[in-house]
Amino acid sequence: xxxxxxxxxxxxxxxxxxxxxxxxxxxxxxxxxFWYVQSPGQGLQLLLKYFSGDTLVQGxxxxxxxxxxxxxSFNLRKPSVHWSDAAEYFCAVGPPGFQKLVFGTGTxxxxxx
Amino acid sequence: EAGVTQFPSHSVxxxxxxxxxxxxxxxxxxxxxxxxxxxxxEIKFLLHFVKESKQDESGMPNNRFLAExxxxxxxxxxxQPAELEDSGVYFCASSQGGxxxxxTQYFGPGTxxxxx
Numbered sequence: 252x253x254x255x256x257x258x259x260x261x262x263x264x265x266x267x268x269x270x271x272x273x274x275x276x277x278x279x280x281x282x283x284x285f286w287y288v289q290s291p292g293q294g295l296q297l298l299l300k301y302f303s304g305d306t307l308v309q310g311x312x313x314x315x316x317x318x319x320x321x322x323x324s325f326n327l328r329k330p331s332v333h334w335s336d337a338a339e340y341f342c343a344v345g346p347p348g349f350q351k352l353v354f355g356t357g358t359x360x361x362x363x364x
Numbered sequence: 365e366a367g368v369t370q371f372p373s374h375s376v377x378x379x380x381x382x383x384x385x386x387x388x389x390x391x392x393x394x395x396x397x398x399x400x401x402x403x404x405x406e407i408k409f410l411l412h413f414v415k416e417s418k419q420d421e422s423g424m425p426n427n428r429f430l431a432e433x434x435x436x437x438x439x440x441x442x443x444q445p446a447e448l449e450d451s452g453v454y455f456c457a458s459s460q461g462g463x464x465x466x467x468t469q470y471f472g473p474g475t476x477x478x479x480x
Contacts, residue, residue, distance in 0.1 A: 255406075283467065285468075285469075287471070293473060294368075294370075294455070294471050294472050294473030294474050295407075295455060295457075295471035295474075296471075297468060297470065297471075300468055302467075341407065343407075345467075345469075347467065350412070350420065351397065351409035351412055351420060351423070352397075352399075352407075352409065352469060353409070354399075354406045354407040354408070355406060356405065356406045357406070357407075
C-alpha cells in the first residue's frame, strides 16, 4: 500500500536559519510528488511538485525539494526561513493519471525570533 | 482566475443532523476530489469525480456520506445523519482533465465541520 512518512510532527527553526523537512514514501513505482503548505486559517497551497526530469525542483516562496529515488525521499528545503513560513507542511504522493493523493501527517513549523 | 471555493467555511451541527458541503472547482477542471482531515491525522482521500461521474469512491467512510456533481460543475457532499467522528476539515480539490494536461490538484480552503 502507498504511504507517506513525515517523521517530524513539529519543528522549530530560528528566523534566518536553514530548514529541511523530511518526507519518505512507499510506492511501487516512481509517483508524482508534491509539497503543500497550510498557513493558519488558510487552505492548502501547492509549494512545488515533481513529475519527472531534474530531481531538484524549485517552488514558490524560495523552497526547493530533491527527489532521491534510492532513498524514496522528497525532502523540502529552504536556505533562510522567514517568520511568515510558520505553517503546516504536507508531503503527498500520487500515481500518474489524475488519481488520488496520499498525504503524510504533516509537519508543523514554528519560527522563533 | 478564481481558485477552488468551498462553502460554508465552518459548520457546527448536532449529532444526527444533516450537513451539506459545497465545492466549486476551478473553471474548466474536469477532475474534482474530496478529502478529509480529522484532528491530528493525515489528510485522507474520499472520492474523485471526472466530470459528473464518480471515478473512485474508495475512501468514502460509509453510506452516511453522499457526494454528487450534477452537470459536472460544482459538487456537494452530504453527511446524513452526522456522527461525532465526522468532525474534521473537508477539503475539495480540482485538476484539469485530458491526456497531457497538468495533473496538479489545487485545493480549496476547506470546510471545518464540528459535530457536537
